[in-house]
Amino acid sequence: MPSRIEESIPSFPDDVPTANIYTVDFDRLKDGDPEEARKVYEASRGYGFFYLSNTHVDYDFMFDLANETFKLPLDEKMKYEMGNTGRYFGYKMSGSNYVDSKGTPDQSEFYNVSKDDVMGNGQYKEHPLEHPSTIERRRGELEGFMSSAHRVVLVVLKVLSEQLGLGPDVLPDLHKLDRVGGDQARVTHAPPVSADTITLGEHTDFGSVTVLFNQLGGLQVINPESKNYKYVKPQPGCAIINLGDALVKLVGGRLYSGVHRVVGPPGEQAQSPRHSVVYFARPNGDVKLKSRLDPDDGEEAMTADDWIAQRAKLRRTANYQGADTYHASRGTEHTKDSGKPKLDKPAQEAEAM
Numbered sequence: 001m002p003s004r005i006e007e008s009i010p011s012f013p014d015d016v017p018t019a020n021i022y023t024v025d026f027d028r029l030k031d032g033d034p035e036e037a038r039k040v041y042e043a044s045r046g047y048g049f050f051y052l053s054n055t056h057v058d059y060d061f062m063f064d065l066a067n068e069t070f071k072l073p074l075d076e077k078m079k080y081e082m083g084n085t086g087r088y089f090g091y092k093m094s095g096s097n098y099v100d101s102k103g104t105p106d107q108s109e110f111y112n113v114s115k116d117d118v119m120g121n122g123q124y125k126e127h128p129l130e131h132p133s134t135i136e137r138r139r140g141e142l143e144g145f146m147s148s149a150h151r152v153v154l155v156v157l158k159v160l161s162e163q164l165g166l167g168p169d170v171l172p173d174l175h176k177l178d179r180v181g182g183d184q185a186r187v188t189h190a191p192p193v194s195a196d197t198i199t200l201g202e203h204t205d206f207g208s209v210t211v212l213f214n215q216l217g218g219l220q221v222i223n224p225e226s227k228n229y230k231y232v233k234p235q236p237g238c239a240i241i242n243l244g245d246a247l248v249k250l251v252g253g254r255l256y257s258g259v260h261r262v263v264g265p266p267g268e269q270a271q272s273p274r275h276s277v278v279y280f281a282r283p284n285g286d287v288k289l290k291s292r293l294d295p296d297d298g299e300e301a302m303t304a305d306d307w308i309a310q311r312a313k314l315r316r317t318a319n320y321q322g323a324d325t326y327h328a329s330r331g332t333e334h335t336k337d338s339g340k341p342k343l344d345k346p347a348q349e350a351e352a353m
């Protein structure tokens with residue numbers, strides 16, 4: 001069902017190239033429907049992106065939270081700025097990350113809320129993090145958002161674990177809601193800019209599974225065959241699910257972490273400020289990012305926590321020292337783990353490359 005906010009936004013244009021990605025029904029997937037499971041697996045070896053309907057995640061309030069938080073004065077938001085050391089919770093000011101190998105500053109701000117802080121895991125039980133009042137007073141709703149988004153992630157991981165022959169529990173067991181790790185909810189904001197302005201640079205997500213809600217276009221994903229960018233058209237009532245690098249590493253490159261970026265919204269949507277709402281699931285912090293399908297691979301592996309810190313730190317404008325920093329900041333897309341994407345061949349009409 002479209003949310004309250006989705007009903008009042010300008011329509012997405014029909015003359016821009018859009019990615020032809022599967023839509024999966026969460027209720028059927030959860031109940032073990034083999035066709036829905038097959039679509040998840042195919043999508044995870046194609047674009048690395050799919051739509052998910054009937055998620056039962058209440059996210060409307062997160063757009064209100066975003067609106068109110070980003071309207072706060074900059075000096076109030078800066079009290080919660082995440083800094084340049086690899087810490088990845090709190091506020092990220094516009095321009096403090098860069099978008100390309102030349103170090104061009106980004107044009108979006110975001111705020112990351114830690115799952116452990118909201119759920120009271122580990123040290124956060126005694127020492128919760130501080131947030132602006134727009135977030136602090138919604139801790140109860142955030143707990144609901146995180147638990148329901150995490151439930152979606154566990155179902156997707158169970159299906160992928162089964163499809164890869166690992167059995168149902170191997171991947172979910174590395175992502176426990178009540179164990180500490182780098183999972184986070186994020187709200188983002190980009191000002192109205194033209195459709196050719198990159199507001200969030202090309203990247204793969206760091207974690208395992210991303211659950212994304214957006215209202216306006218602007219997200220673009222690379223078609224892994226043609227290498228061209230396509231818009232991911234927001235579908236009212238659906239989450240956009242994509243895989244991240246940590247999961248690709250856990251399965252030795254058998255799944256694909258889609259390369260994506262965000263540009264100004266297209267067509268009639270262009271004059272609108274853009275918000276998105278995300279839940280990033282990561283493996284629990286001490287999980288080694290080694291392939292569970294290649295137990296004899298003797299290579300040393302990083303922990304999930306170290307991987308996030310490295311990626312977050314190297315994308316900071318303050319740490320940029322030339323194209324080498326950019327290349328070091330990248331995920332699995334250029335490595336031996338990058339997977340061998342096999343593009344979906346959905347039943348719908350073929351997509352122009």
Ligand SMILES: O=C(O)CCC(=O)C(=O)O
Nearest residue numbers: 188205214219262276278
């Ligand atoms: O805003 C969006 O649609 C996507 C955001 C994104 O890719 C991210 O925050 O990693």
Ligand SMILES: [Fe+2]
Nearest residue numbers: 203204205260
């Ligand atoms: Fe992303």
